[in-house]
Amino acid sequence: MKTLDDLIAEGVSGRRVLVRADLNVPLDGSRITDDGRVRASLPTITALTGAGARVVVAAHLGRPKGEPDPAFSLAPVAARLGELLGADVALAGDVVGESAKATVAALTDGSVALLENIRFDARETSKDEAERSALADDLAALVGADGAFVSDGFGVVHRKQASVYDVATKLPHYAGGLVLAEVEVLRRLTEDTARPYVVVLGGAKVSDKLGVIANLLAKVDRLLIGGGMAYTFLRAQGHEVGKSLLQEDQLEQVAGFLAEAEKRGVELVLPVDVLAATGFAEDADYETVPVDAIPADRMGLDIGPRTCELFVSKLADAKTVFWNGPMGVFEFPRFARGTNAVASALVESDAFSVVGGGDSAAAVRLLGLPEDGFSHISTGGGASLEFLEGKELPGVAVLES
Ligand code: ADP
Ligand code: MG
Numbered sequence: 001m002k003t004l005d006d007l008i009a010e011g012v013s014g015r016r017v018l019v020r021a022d023l024n025v026p027l028d029g030s031r032i033t034d035d036g037r038v039r040a041s042l043p044t045i046t047a048l049t050g051a052g053a054r055v056v057v058a059a060h061l062g063r064p065k066g067e068p069d070p071a072f073s074l075a076p077v078a079a080r081l082g083e084l085l086g087a088d089v090a091l092a093g094d095v096v097g098e099s100a101k102a103t104v105a106a107l108t109d110g111s112v113a114l115l116e117n118i119r120f121d122a123r124e125t126s127k128d129e130a131e132r133s134a135l136a137d138d139l140a141a142l143v144g145a146d147g148a149f150v151s152d153g154f155g156v157v158h159r160k161q162a163s164v165y166d167v168a169t170k171l172p173h174y175a176g177g178l179v180l181a182e183v184e185v186l187r188r189l190t191e192d193t194a195r196p197y198v199v200v201l202g203g204a205k206v207s208d209k210l211g212v213i214a215n216l217l218a219k220v221d222r223l224l225i226g227g228g229m230a231y232t233f234l235r236a237q238g239h240e241v242g243k244s245l246l247q248e249d250q251l252e253q254v255a256g257f258l259a260e261a262e263k264r265g266v267e268l269v270l271p272v273d274v275l276a277a278t279g280f281a282e283d284a285d286y287e288t289v290p291v292d293a294i295p296a297d298r299m300g301l302d303i304g305p306r307t308c309e310l311f312v313s314k315l316a317d318a319k320t321v322f323w324n325g326p327m328g329v330f331e332f333p334r335f336a337r338g339t340n341a342v343a344s345a346l347v348e349s350d351a352f353s354v355v356g357g358g359d360s361a362a363a364v365r366l367l368g369l370p371e372d373g374f375s376h377i378s379t380g381g382g383a384s385l386e387f388l389e390g391k392e393l394p395g396v397a398v399l400e401s
Contacts, residue, residue, distance in 0.1 A: 001399045004044055007148055007174045013052030014109055016143035019045060019176065020163050022153035022379055023059040023077045026362070030076045034362050037155070038080050040379050044152045044176040045112060046085065054107035056143055057081075057089075057114045058163045059153065066122030068094070078114045089114050095121040096138035104142050115142075124162045136166035143171065152176025155358075155380035157395030158387075164395040175399050178379065183396060185354055185376045186387045194319035194352060195221055200311070200342055202227025203325025203359065206250045211389040212324075217260050222267040222318075224311050226303045226327035226338055230271050233258070239291050242276065243299040269314055273304030275328070275335060282332040302328025303338035311338075312345045321346055324357040324385065330366065339363050347373030356384035 007017070021041040026033045041057075048055050064072040078091035090106065090113040093099035103113045118124050123135035139162070140147065149171040151157065156164050157179060175183075189197075199220045201209055206229040216223060225233055228245035235241050236254040261268040271291055276298035277284040288304045289295070303311070315321060323346060327338030343364055346353045355361055356378040364371060371377055378384045387393060 002172075002174045003180055004047055004150055004174055004176050007150065007172075008047060008051045011051075012048060012148070015053055016056060016104065016107065016147045017048055017053045017150055018056045018058060018139060018143045018147060018167065018171065019048065019150045020153045020156070020167070021045070021057050021059045022155035022178075023057075023074065023081070024061055024155060025077060027061075027076065032076055032080055034365060035080055035084075036361060036365060036377075037379055038077060038084060040178055041081075041152060042084055044150060044178060047177070048150070049085075049110045049112060052109045054104075054109060055112045056104055056107070057112060058118050058139065059114070060119040060124070060156070061117050062119075064117060064119050066119065066125070068116070068120045072117050072119070074114055074117050081112070081114065085112065087111065092116050096135065096142060100142060118163045121162075125159075126162075129166075132160075132162040132166045135162040136170050139163060139167045140170040147171055149173045150176045151395060151399055152178045153395075154179050154182040154378070154383055156383070157380070157393045158383040158391070160394040165398050168395075168398040173399055175396075179396065179399075181376070182378060182380065182384070183387075185378070186384060188352060189320065189322050189354060189388060190219070190390075193219070196318050197320040198222040198224065198315055198318040198351075200224045200226070200315075200321065200323040201325050202229065202327045202339075203357065204228040204245060206232045206247050206254060209325070209385065210250070210253060211391075212385045213257055215389045217257065217264055217266055220266060222269060222314055223261065224269045224314055226271055226307070226311065226342070227325050229325065230303070231300060233270050234291050237270070240294060240296065241300065242294045242296050244274075244294065245299070267314075269310065271300075271303045271307040272310060273306045274300035275302040275304055277301045277335070280329070282334075284332075286334070301332070302335040305337075308338055308341035311342055315342070315345045315349060315351075318349060318351040321349065321351045321353045322388070323353070323355050324360055324381070326359055326363050330363045336363070336367065340367050340369075343367060343369050351375075354378060354384075357381035
């Protein structure tokens, strides 16, 4: 796999370089509420501009329906990227149309342009290879005959999409710093892992994480499960969970995981108490109850204090930890304690600690925990989970060819 360093060594001064970045930030109207992904994209972009390249960034934002939609414009991202770079970032008014061509043509050495939301073009996510290929041709044409492609959007490398996968087949291609770093970290979680290896899973839906659980059971020493997904496990063990999040259709599979963990000698640790709230609201009243006494009209919105202690103790001797998914509805301060307890335990720990998942990473920042307290905070939730599931990531595999 050729890397950004290889490209810079070849010489990029005056050349146009297409960078696929992951700039899919959470927005409140047009205000960016967490600019982590924009900041994460800076090292690769500045390495290129510093070497005199003319950088064309392609990225997506949200899920527009394959056509222009002002609600999903990258304008706020272009502005923030410009602030962080300390230089104007020209935003094209379209993806590969007249505006994009003119914007790219106007680039000078060491400057940066951003194409409008790549998902405004339906071909980006098309299942039809020929359609994706046509968009990839248009992207390649933007950077011209001596152009190059740098894949730096780790959050999208699990997608076989035009600006992620197909374009790499059209241009000389290189792994950006972010993709390279992520792949290296994730390999440490799958090969020669230092033990005890503890995985903490939480978040809303079990169904999102079934594949990773199945694969991890063969690799980890301990699996701690909190968050909304814990209730399906608790239900599978026979507990009533009231109005808590429950995926009935996953009960059978989850019961299978419980049996599998036992068979393999994996310690599967579930909550012993929860904060049972009167409703899903920031100011909801709650009581702390053991998991065998969750009232029928209440919903568990966080793990309880005894569970916090239990989880922290199960992390104490870990040498490797992967954490994905908040322990509770951390967006509401009174239900953020479980997430805070686990995250703080990782900050204290000297284990190799990796945080995966958009919401988990956002929680770290929202709770004001030091980002350098973790060995690595992954920018790609889905991609890191698919890697840990043992799946091939198309956007990485194509860079190896
Ligand atoms: P990540 O993005 O880190 O992979 P997920 O997207 O799987 O995490 O889950 C994050 C969401 O899970 C958060 O919005 C959080 O509020 C929600 N969540 C956590 N615990 C609960 C719970 N007990 N009930 C409902 N939602 C929960
Ligand atoms: Mg999420």
